[in-house]
Amino acid sequence: MGPEGKKLLNIIVLGFGFMFIFTAFQTCGNIEQTVIKSMNSTEFSGSGYTSMAIIYGVFSASNLVAPSVVTLIGPQISMFVSGLLYSGYIAMFICPYNWSFYTASVLVGIGAAVLWTAQGNVLAINSTDTTIGRNSGIFWALLQFSLFFGNLYIYLSWHGHDHIKDVDRRTVFITLTVISLVGCFLFFLIRKPDSIAPPPETTEPLLQTDMTDSNSTAVLSRPGLCSQALEAFVKACKLIVTKEMLLLSLSIAYTGLELTFYSGVYGTCIGAMTAFGSDAKSLIGISGIFIGIGEILGGGMFGILNKCNRYGRNPVVLLGLITHFVAFFLIFLNIASDAPQAPEAGTQMQTYMTPSIGVALLCSFLLGLGDSCFNTQLLSIVGLMFRDNSAPAFAVFKFIQSITAAVAFFYSNLLLLHWQLLILVVFGFAGTVSFFVAEWVSEASRREATDYDSI
Template sequence: MATGEEAPLLVEENGSQPQPLNHGRDVHILCWAFLLIFLAYGAVQNLESTINTEGDLGTISLGILYVSFAIFSVFASLVVRKMGSKNALVLGTTGYWLFTAANLKPSWYTMVPTSLYLGFAASIIWVGEGTYLTSAAHSHASDYNLHEGKVIGEFNGVFWGMFACHQLVGNLVTLAVLRDEKGGSTSGTTLLLILFLCSMTLGIILMCFLSKRNLKEERLHDSPITFSSSVGTLLKSILNLLLDVRILLVIPLMAYSGLQQAFVWAEYTKEIVKPALGERGVGGAMAVYGVFDAISSLAAGRLTSGLSSITIIVSGGAIIHLIVLVWLLLNYSVSGGILATLLPLLIGALWGIGDGVLNTQLSALLGLLFKHDLEGAFAQLKLWQSVTIAVVFFITTSVTLQTMVLIMLVALCISVAGFLFLTLNVEKAFSYRSS
């Protein structure tokens, strides 16, 4: 375990003095709870378009989910402020449980309402996660006199590295339980969903053991604030945040981070993996993606120490995605032999590295730049991510892979240009002004 300047997650207790909150314990609880919940939900999402095919129920449900996610993200910061980040995290888990349970009896009457509710639950759980983790990092750095940027980077690296493992574990469970039957049908779906519900239940229970983060949350939760004044405060907060040139310059990168995730779920599995490896190969390819995503998240988190390191790491991840996109646009085609197996897996590995970089560095960036409005900043992140994910789910049936790749290329170039302008020019001016 790292010590001193390396911002350890765990600090040895000293019986002679009262100890502050064990922030490392809370981070590990948060990691395990998210892993247990999302190894189940991630696998269900990957299967949604194949197990609920009648009337495109699965795909449409996911589209509704992310539209709801986008709408509720506008109000998520208010809910998290009122409830406190821990309570928001616990409430948010219920949406994932209900959505998975609805798949036991899939119909328009079960899937649509649970998709709408999951959009609300997802908005508050992710704003709560970003707020909780960053608050823990700030407190840990303050309590033990450690470098704030390095602690934020390490905490995000551990969380996102652990979170990325859900793709590996969930898809391996899916491969072990599901069986292909004659005529193209699949057996074992009910057993798989029950196992996933058990995993989610354990995650929900674990989430209840988190510590409340700080007194500020409790004051907000206990204070008698009217609904109208809360909405007014929310609108003022959103307006003030959107008048900040820094958030405007990072919004394209937020949008791209959602776009590249949806690309994996909607295009990579359907257009790249399935033609080469078949439907059973989707689970294996997503497991490879998850492994490299986890390794990338851990490494990027450990290397993060401030704005300069974030700039370098994000630029490296963007270059990796750029190489993959140009390759897909110009030269990629499904070939025979061993290359037919290796190339889709290589693309998944490279894409996972870029995703790990974006997850850790965006969270660290917001934690450093917007520490006085964490809920609002993370609400903006989830708003723009969910908007682009919803758009991809709705247009994926009407655009070709080449068109989608071209859209991704343009979005990547715009987002990186805005990000570099922010980190190399604008933030320097803000830092000089505040010093």
């Protein structure tokens, strides 16, 4: 197998590893608030929204030091250990306590920062300017299969249940824990690409870190590694205030807000709709499947096929905005305003139209499709703009995204649905405009570089 073939294989293995881990974790996040409402335990009174707010808050703070961690221990071990923290969070639901719930939330927030920074490194080092779009799409599509498999399992397990029993909860979370552990061990199949030749001035953490265990051990003994880790931290801080990252920050912030909505809030809303009958709880799983279908379709259309690059990234992002606006309007009409905070018995509030399961699932699909439009293009443009500093750049990406997700999970406990939708509309419009400007700046810089090289 040639160098390009090995790089493509690394991307595929990376995607499968994340698919298994997030089959477990995204399913967990989608159902945990509903599960908690169904629990009858005097020793546990946690909130799924609060837990997610903690996770993303810690995630955001940890992103600034994550490049240093990846430099010190290597991307492979970084992803493996971080994956174990995800598994621990999921396993906590087998026998939950308040102290273990919130402690696990903190730990998985730290692990998430390291995991996604290492992922950005691996994506960048196994891609070129011509393959970054394809590889981003392949990774994104494989990752989003997690929404399909995990939520299909939830639907089959909970079909016809209007209350989640303890035995059902334990069975689901034991299964999800095992699935996440499989993903952790898949990372050991990733190998160092054959040709890595950074210029002398490049201090990219991943480029100085080998992908195998033995090589990673050798890297740890190199002199000056601590100074490289410190430099990675300094670079991450400096990148936050660059013109390019500031332009992208509103778009990234929007993906954090809508991530919270589709991964935690919307499923809870569907499960709270008494108008959907006794299958409302199992519809959470079906909703997740439709979100996954939208994500996978978007990843395939705008990443793997990469046909829209001749027109730039802006048309894809505009499509994502329109898709989301249609979904938000239909959700406003179809779902009760108090659904995010409704009790276990569900909401009795009237809606602006007769509640329809078909419309609810259509909105799930549109949420996934629009999310993939934004994320595939953001992954591509960040990997291209900051190729020489990919670890700090992806750390800043996740810092911005996770801090807005934390804020969104916090206000999900407080705001009615229509106010949450209004926030998404405002940030979605502003984020799209700022992305357009960033894309134009990127194209202008590329043309200038091409003209300079031709002189």
